[in-house]
Amino acid sequence: MADLSVNICGIPFKNPVIPASGVFGYGREYEQFYDLSRLGGIATKGTTGTKRTGNLSPRVAETTMGMLNSVGLQNPGIDAFIEKELPHLLACDTVILANIAGSTAEECAEVAAKLDKTDVHMIELNISCPNVKLGGAAFGTSCTAAAQVTKAVRAATKKPLCVKLSPNVTSITEIAKAVEAEGADALSLINTLLGMRIDLRTRRPILHNNMGGFSGPAVFPVAVRMVWQVANAVSLPVIGMGGVASGEDAAEMLMAGASAVQVGTAIVQDPYAPLRIIDELNDWLDSNHIATAAELTGSVKPW
């Protein structure tokens, strides 16, 4: 048994495998399958200042070894989250990353301020949702906007702040540096790429939103590249995600520079995916005589 524990911003994680925001709801649906305390942590569904109903359906399309979604931040709003979901989550004996978003920097800051008074472990600020008109990717694709929203949220909370970056940019390292300069404690990446599929029979986009967020094993090489670039550009810990579906994928993401990984699409396909990834990572470490998962982080030797 390798030592899988990792530490990010002073928070101890049992293992580096975290269900990604948006695929795991608030965990309740997965409790029928296993004890959530086995997870490294849980990133909750993106929560905004007030309730949102999200986009019209269809909101999902399949792609070759991936998927598109256009949920559009459907959530009950921060007050309902804190009241109805958070107590249960905090009782789960795992690290809770509250994923937040908003149409304006003020909304994000307000949500963060409310969470600041709770026992949530970390705030993950999503500046990269491709499925909403305001905020979302608009924050994540400009250094100025990314810096501004990070600054506002930073002022609103002393909680460890992880900013979640968009891959739909010319230079993700510049955004990363802008966010680091405004006091982010960690970075998570990648959110979904922007993609599209068309139904040949109806000649309509499969998603009612026309375009949507592209995730899953297909995007893994882009995610590894960006994690590597960002980890080398900033001195913050990085949580890597995008296509992680096996223990070996997790090891690769850690080597690229991540301190932990999040798992999204793989869970949509199979509720047991995070447990399998934890086991496989452990087995891989053992069979390669590596004592700890933590020592993988950033261990790739570039040419």
Next chain:
Amino acid sequence: MADLSVNICGIPFKNPVIPASGVFGYGREYEQFYDLSRLGGIATKGTTGTKRTGNLSPRVAETTMGMLNSVGLQNPGIDAFIEKELPHLLACDTVILANIAGSTAEECAEVAAKLDKTDVHMIELNISCPNVKLGGAAFGTSCTAAAQVTKAVRAATKKPLCVKLSPNVTSITEIAKAVEAEGADALSLINTLLGMRIDLRTRRPILHNNMGGFSGPAVFPVAVRMVWQVANAVSLPVIGMGGVASGEDAAEMLMAGASAVQVGTAIVQDPYAPLRIIDELNDWLDSNHIATAAELTGSVKPW
């Protein structure tokens, strides 16, 4: 039998399926498998002002339903291309798109000027190669640089000029508009996404260049999205590519707004891929009682 012919910039193509630049060399290797006149056209390997040896090996890595390459524009230089390869290609009875690149706008213009005096049908200006230090993606990721190199090449040739765009940008439509404004006659997209893979055993990037160009079925949803965005942003014909591997993929790319498709990675896997795609596109049109391939172009009805 549906009518597969299409017309781009006044050039008639027998069918809309074109082997993409870089995977088909100058066609010679494929003649052992079939008659090149069956192809809609051929995009030749990127050619620069002088001979280039490319990057160190390994230059290729496999990804889930995709691949990375870091060839780095290995080619014999424009003079050797015109002298040794072009005559043979022009005798093939198909449309020849000469793909060109360079470290500076001047180099690109010089190459274009030399081609201007030949019978090549179209020039495809690659401003998006992720595998070279100078030029390449540096042109394709800034509106100013993209405009500048397009302007220089435009001044050097009266041939139909297709500019090949990079997907590694925040807004591909802005680059497209900048290039349109400088006189491009057509656009082709997408070149490869930037990706990375790591060898877990050696903890080294698989590619000697660390990062490389990501292509294949995995990237298809990004390509469809960008083709749709660009086709709606400019009034130039678009040649779509990125992951096309079947007749249905080709139909989807056409619906998104492409006038023809290029096929890269699918040919690396299977030399017969373009013929299969032509046949499948024909069968799909026939079984859907659609008379011409051309009428698919841009026929998607957004929500």
Next chain:
Amino acid sequence: MKQDKYTEKLTYRIRSMEQLTAAAWSMVIECPDVAAKAVPGQFVNLLPDGGFTLRRPISICGIDKNAGTLRIVFEVRGKGTKALSELRAGDTVNMLAPLGHGFTLPGQDARVILVGGGIGTPPMLPLAQYSGAKAVVISGFRNRDAVILQDDFAAAGAKTILCTDDGSAGRFGLVTLPLEEEIKAEKPALICACGPLPMLKATAALAETYEIPCQVSLEERMGCGIGACLVCACRTKDANGDEQYTHVCKNGPVFNAQEVIW
């Protein structure tokens, strides 16, 4: 599909596989734990082999708690259902089930009308078996070649009315005609329906006109199938009539017709 202790939990053996029409297949799956819990109107979510990302939702068409089996009937539409149709008795299938909220049934002695359209017909069978002679099953198909399950409905003791769009089998025309006739003949306690949206709409409209409770099974493209990923939203009204988004996989697939915003 790589087998490990986690996939094993979702792996079930196929007892039998039968082709019903050119496109439709009937599969019986050995799954005692699932069959024990399943109720009519619920669905299973199958992951075909061969590189698919998303599972395919298929309604439950038969529940045999003694044999410990479920039956599903599905049509080949795209690549995923094609792959499923290539499975044979003895093969295994990766399945998450039973999922969703099923039909809420009146007593067995209450008259129910069950309306099925095309491949929406299968989930009506367990209801017909429950209500037996008190059930009227009205099913509609494109044409003769698409007709399925009529013998099963008859065997359940239900009054079985067949319609086709082109009159090539049973009655000519839409299911709403015999539906209205049957309502007029004797008002049922409940109408249940599954099929294409226009059919569901028309059925719900008739139910409203005649003030009969109506439950409809909806379709939406799905991800997780268990209520977590929120991709399968459909528009419904809450008790106050306010629009809310609910999720077909968890709150449905069966909804009271009055809740649905058509």
Next chain:
Amino acid sequence: MKQDKYTEKLTYRIRSMEQLTAAAWSMVIECPDVAAKAVPGQFVNLLPDGGFTLRRPISICGIDKNAGTLRIVFEVRGKGTKALSELRAGDTVNMLAPLGHGFTLPGQDARVILVGGGIGTPPMLPLAQYSGAKAVVISGFRNRDAVILQDDFAAAGAKTILCTDDGSAGRFGLVTLPLEEEIKAEKPALICACGPLPMLKATAALAETYEIPCQVSLEERMGCGIGACLVCACRTKDANGDEQYTHVCKNGPVFNAQEVIW
């Protein structure tokens, strides 16, 4: 793999499949058209089933023009070779072959020394069969459990020298020791080698010292396998000693050792 008239052209039947060691397999493929053209040192490029993008290059280990078959011997290294190892006689495999530039051999009466390291040993077999008693085959393996093909070399009539890194079979140590002994015993007309880079380097160095022509078979990650995609570059010198990039799949895999920039 979907079958159509194009994939059919590249689809071949497996005649036999034999496990040689824990990791190594021997496959005989029915391919009269390929066998008719193939020469020693060439390779085949196999596309495993199951969602792989790239083909896997494997050297030809046996050419039977009468039977119309090729033999290959490969080791399970990653997912692709694992998938190939699961094929059985009667299955088919998607293959592009024969590819590349093979060995250029002297007359059958010339003494040749064939040096194979590990899974680089298989391409030496057709050479041994050609030169028979005039061949000396020196092969090196990690340990006893990895040893392959020694009986085949002996059956070809070649002098067969086995080395292992740990001395668990044959001689203890590297192949270069017996290689130098054999060179000294009688200078060969040619040395051929395939195996890990350090072994090839050492072999080439000895060949240069003793001024013996030497041909080496190189490995590089490949794409198309036919010389078009340019991903399999290796550094070689042209006649003037100028560095040039050549391609393992087309200009090789067999090169004159003197051309190679190590």
